Amino acid sequence: MSDMDEMDDGSGIVKKFMFLNRKAPHGTVYALEGLEVVLITAAFDQDVSMVFTDDGVFQLMKGIDSKGIEVKDFSKTYRALEGYDIEKLYVDQASMDARGLTEDDLIVDVTVLSVDEMANLMAEQDVVISF
Amino acid sequence: MPMVNIAGKEVEVDEEGYLVDLSQWNEDIAKYMAVEEKVELTDSHWEVVNFLREYYAEYQIAPAVRVLTKAIGKKLGPEKGNNKYLYELFPYGPAKQACKIAGLPKPTGCI
Numbered sequence: 001m002s003d004m005d006e007m008d009d010g011s012g013i014v015k016k017f018m019f020l021n022r023k024a025p026h027g028t029v030y031a032l033e034g035l036e037v038v039l040i041t042a043a044f045d046q047d048v049s050m051v052f053t054d055d056g057v058f059q060l061m062k063g064i065d066s067k068g069i070e071v072k073d074f075s076k077t078y079r080a081l082e083g084y085d086i087e088k089l090y091v092d093q094a095s096m097d098a099r100g101l102t103e104d105d106l107i108v109d110v111t112v113l114s115v116d117e118m119a120n121l122m123a124e125q126d127v128v129i130s131f
Numbered sequence: 132m133p134m135v136n137i138a139g140k141e142v143e144v145d146e147e148g149y150l151v152d153l154s155q156w157n158e159d160i161a162k163y164m165a166v167e168e169k170v171e172l173t174d175s176h177w178e179v180v181n182f183l184r185e186y187y188a189e190y191q192i193a194p195a196v197r198v199l200t201k202a203i204g205k206k207l208g209p210e211k212g213n214n215k216y217l218y219e220l221f222p223y224g225p226a227k228q229a230c231k232i233a234g235l236p237k238p239t240g241c242i
Contacts, residue, residue, distance in 0.1 A: 042197060072191065080190035083198045 015126040016047045019054035022130065025075065026066060027046030031059050032074055039077075042084035049121070050081070052110070060091070060106040068127060078108050083128035092118055134238070137163045148226035149231055153187070156234030162231040168223065178219050182206065183233040193238040 015093060019038050025031045027075065027124065041048055052060055059075065066073040081089070089110045096112065103110060132151060134141050138159035143151040148167055152155060161180060161208035165172045172180075182203060186194055194202065196217075204212020213219075226238045 039192070039195070043197065074191050076189065076191045080192055080194070080198075083202060085193070 013055055014045065014047050016055050016124060017041060017115045018049045018051060018122065018125040020051045020053065020130040021059055022054045022090065024055040024071055025059045025061075025064065026069060026071055030131040031056070035059075035074060035077060036092055037129070037131075038081070038086060039084060042081075042086055048086050048087065048126070049088040049090060050117070051090045051092070051118070051121075053095045053118070055095075055099075058105075059090075059097045060108060060110065061101070062105055062107045080109070090118070135163075135186075149237055149238065150234040153164060153234055153236075156184075159233050168221075168228045168231060170221060170228060170232065173220075174214075176232070177228050178207065178228075179203065179217065179220060179225065180233045183229055183235055187233070187235050193235040194226065195232045195238055196224065197224055199229075 019034055019041075021031060021034050023030045038048065038050060059077065060078055064073050064075045080090075081087070087109060091103075091106070091110045092127050093112050093114050103112060132143050132145055132163065134143055136142075140155075140159075142155050142160065146150055148164070150164075155178055165176070170176065179191060183193065183199070186202065196214075200214060200217060202212075203217070206212075209222075217229075221228040230236070230238055
């Protein structure tokens, strides 16, 4: 039994993971791959945050229609994150402003952060992975 | 990728037997997939299969089994939203087998 107890101790470590999304949803594979990594990470019960900055804010835009470029529209999948217990979604205020977007334009509920707040959030993380 | 003939229709499946083009799905395909998976489809199975199709239509992914279990519990009640019930219906993994029958891709993160 003591072996089991030690294993339990090891698996209970929770780190703060931030997934930083910086690219437009289509044109490169980063956004979709990043999303898939987050969905897989959810299985490990870690403290996960997702951040959308620069063109990454477009990933969360409502009303994306990708039919013309013949790729799957995965924007609805961001709405599944809640079911995966990933509820910490942040967007960068300046990136939103620069693109004329407000929270009402986004498909999920997010927290909008200033540059300083974002810097603090990043400093708290154990791991930051950028897509 | 391999083609299989199901009820007189040629359909494309991937190397693990999952339907490639979701829009081709129909009940004949579900029944064919069920035979492949050695699952005898009952109303209880269909309930899960139809749930998965609705989930996919809403979120564009096949859910991980943990997420599926929780979502089924929410919609169909706790007596169905648990591993025991779902594994009795789909012994080789509810996400894996039920997704295949529902014509969905293999769940993300399912090995």
